Amino acid sequence: MSVVVIYYSGxxxxxxxxxTVAEGAQAELIxxxxxxxxxxxxxxxxxxxxxxxxxAPTYMGGVPWQFKKFADATSKAWFxxxxxxxxxxxxxxxxxxxxxxxxxxxxxxxxxxxxGGIWVSLGLPPSNTQAATRQDINxxxxxxxxxxxxxxxADAGAIASGDLQTAVKFGERVxxxxxxxx
Numbered sequence: 001m002s003v004v005v006i007y008y009s010g011x012x013x014x015x016x017x018x019x020t021v022a023e024g025a026q027a028e029l030i031x032x033x034x035x036x037x038x039x040x041x042x043x044x045x046x047x048x049x050x051x052x053x054x055x056a057p058t059y060m061g062g063v064p065w066q067f068k069k070f071a072d073a074t075s076k077a078w079f080x081x082x083x084x085x086x087x088x089x090x091x092x093x094x095x096x097x098x099x100x101x102x103x104x105x106x107x108x109x110x111x112x113x114x115x116g117g118i119w120v121s122l123g124l125p126p127s128n129t130q131a132a133t134r135q136d137i138n139x140x141x142x143x144x145x146x147x148x149x150x151x152x153x154a155d156a157g158a159i160a161s162g163d164l165q166t167a168v169k170f171g172e173r174v175x176x177x178x179x180x181x182x
Contacts, residue, residue, distance in 0.1 A: 003027035003175050004045055006038070007055030008067040013093055013150035013159065018055045020164050021091060021146065024171025027053065036069025047077065051087035051120075051178035053171070054111065057150075058094040058104040071111050078115055087178040088112030089120040091146035091170065093159075105145040120177045122146055122170055127162070134160040137169065146170045 003025045009015035015031070022029050028049075030042045046052060056063040063071075077083050090108030092101040109119050126141035133139065139162045140147040148163040150156065 002045075002049045003051040003053065003171075003178055004030055004049040005053045005055060005171075006030040006032065006042075006046065006070070008032040008036075008057070008064060008070070010057055010059070010064060010066075012156045013148075014055055014057045016156035016159060017091060017093055017146070017148050017164075017167055020167040021053060021055065021171040021174075024168035025051075025053065025175040027051075027171065027175070032066055032070045034066065036066035037073075038070065047082050049086065050182045051089070051174055052083070052112075052117075053174055054088065054090040054108040056090075056092055056104060056108070058092045058099050058101045061100040061103050063092070063104050063107055074111070074115065081116060084116035085181075086115070086117050087120055087174065087181055088115070088117040089145060089170070089174045091148065091167070093148035093150045093163075095150060095152035097140060097149050099149070101142075101147050102144065105142075105147075109144060118181065120174050122166075123173050124166065124169060133162070135162045137162060138166050139163070142166075
């Protein structure tokens with residue numbers, strides 16, 4: 001069973017999250033380049049995958065143009081319904097704790113729905129007690145997908161351990177759901 005994580009990363013933070021999600025899902029990674037493109041062989045991997053996990057940073061309240069260019073190019077798959085009934089999931093990160101990441105996740109979920117896909121939520125309760133810290137699982141309280149905060153003044157090594165542990169669990173969940181569907 002194959003799971004693919006396809007992502008765009010502008011500064012390396014989303015790449016680290018994608019790698020961590022892929023670790024949990026035992027997935028293959030596909031990076032969208034700075035021109036919003038992927039290799040022709042990557043399209044074949046996406047077509048053959050049982051599950052696709054989208055990843056994009058949130059810039060100015062949405063996914064960046066590079067991811068949108070890729071999304072527009074998926075219209076070829078949409079036209080022939082080649083991704084119908086695939087399992088999908090998504091994640092986003094931004095510098096702020098909120099940063100309007102929910103808007104990006106809704107975009108990714110809508111893209112999956114346009115393809116007739118089955119969306120997998122995060123499936124983890126929030127860490128929302130007074131004692132909760134950034135090292136806790138789902139400390140940002142996501143539900144539609146994985147939320148990650150990446151400090152704007154630091155490299156990807158500064159992403160909170162709770163966010164990265166949540167990313168592993170998210171990848172594991174998507175792979176498990178995909179296995180049940182296939």
